[in-house]
Amino acid sequence: MLFDDRFSGRVAVVTGGAAGIGLTIASRIEAEGGKVAIWDRDASAIDAAIGDGRAHKGCVIDVADHDSVQAAALETVESLGKIDILICSAGITGPNTTTWEYPPEEWRKVFDVNLNGVFYCNRAVVPGMIANGYGRIVNIASVAGKEGNPNAPAYSSSKAAVIGLTKSLGKELAKHPITVNCITPAAVRTAIFDQMTQQHIDFMLSKIPMGRFGTVDEVTALVTWLASEECSFSTGGVFDISGGRATY
Numbered sequence: 001m002l003f004d005d006r007f008s009g010r011v012a013v014v015t016g017g018a019a020g021i022g023l024t025i026a027s028r029i030e031a032e033g034g035k036v037a038i039w040d041r042d043a044s045a046i047d048a049a050i051g052d053g054r055a056h057k058g059c060v061i062d063v064a065d066h067d068s069v070q071a072a073a074l075e076t077v078e079s080l081g082k083i084d085i086l087i088c089s090a091g092i093t094g095p096n097t098t099t100w101e102y103p104p105e106e107w108r109k110v111f112d113v114n115l116n117g118v119f120y121c122n123r124a125v126v127p128g129m130i131a132n133g134y135g136r137i138v139n140i141a142s143v144a145g146k147e148g149n150p151n152a153p154a155y156s157s158s159k160a161a162v163i164g165l166t167k168s169l170g171k172e173l174a175k176h177p178i179t180v181n182c183i184t185p186a187a188v189r190t191a192i193f194d195q196m197t198q199q200h201i202d203f204m205l206s207k208i209p210m211g212r213f214g215t216v217d218e219v220t221a222l223v224t225w226l227a228s229e230e231c232s233f234s235t236g237g238v239f240d241i242s243g244g245r246a247t248y
Helices: 020-031 043-051 066-080 104-132 153-172 191-195 198-206 216-226
Strands: 011-015 035-040 057-060 085-088 135-140 178-185 237-241
Touching: 011 020, 011 066, 011 104, 020 035, 020 043, 020 085, 020 216, 035 043, 035 066, 043 057, 057 066, 066 104, 085 104, 104 135, 104 153, 104 178, 135 153, 135 216, 153 178, 153 237, 178 216, 216 237
Parallel strands: 011 035, 011 085, 035 057, 085 135, 135 178, 178 237
Antiparallel strands: none
16 A cells, blocks of 8 residues: 655665665655665666666665765765655675584674664764754664574674664654664565575574565565654664564
């Protein structure tokens, strides 16, 4: 269900917005009257999204690079006038192996994207939101950040840290008309599954009481509500969307 003009006059940034969940979120915000800037590392996918009318602008960036994020924020404001909404969707899984066998360089890579990237993006947009008197930030964490998936220590730990960052920033901004929330999905079948072993995919499915994976449309519906003006009294929140998996 689309809501006409729900995002009219709003400018949103979606990281990892050229594919998967990020692209579906970008498309829906555009369809509901907003203007979206996609921040992604895939230039050709960004061009395709803009060509299809699923975004107004794209910035080719590495979210793990602070200077790249800062430059994208400046470029987006110069082009679209402001940033009202930030959706942090970019993320990687890392390898599936035990903690004691986990390669340190892969650990750093997962944290650089999944945690540092979220921090850099949140940090880049907040001053403008404070100055403009409005903001919505939605960070995409994971149920793994609550429960800790075996053989995914870096992914689980980085997503737990995103939850902590969201709670901290939400409290810091509580006196401003800016909300900061995150979601904790169970597995949603997207291209990120290509980074996982079949054994790990089967494990994730076995943990979901509903017996199925989530869909990108279900996640998008929750994210776009959190990114809307309607979500005005929830901040620092962690919103479950896990098919009954989460126990808290």
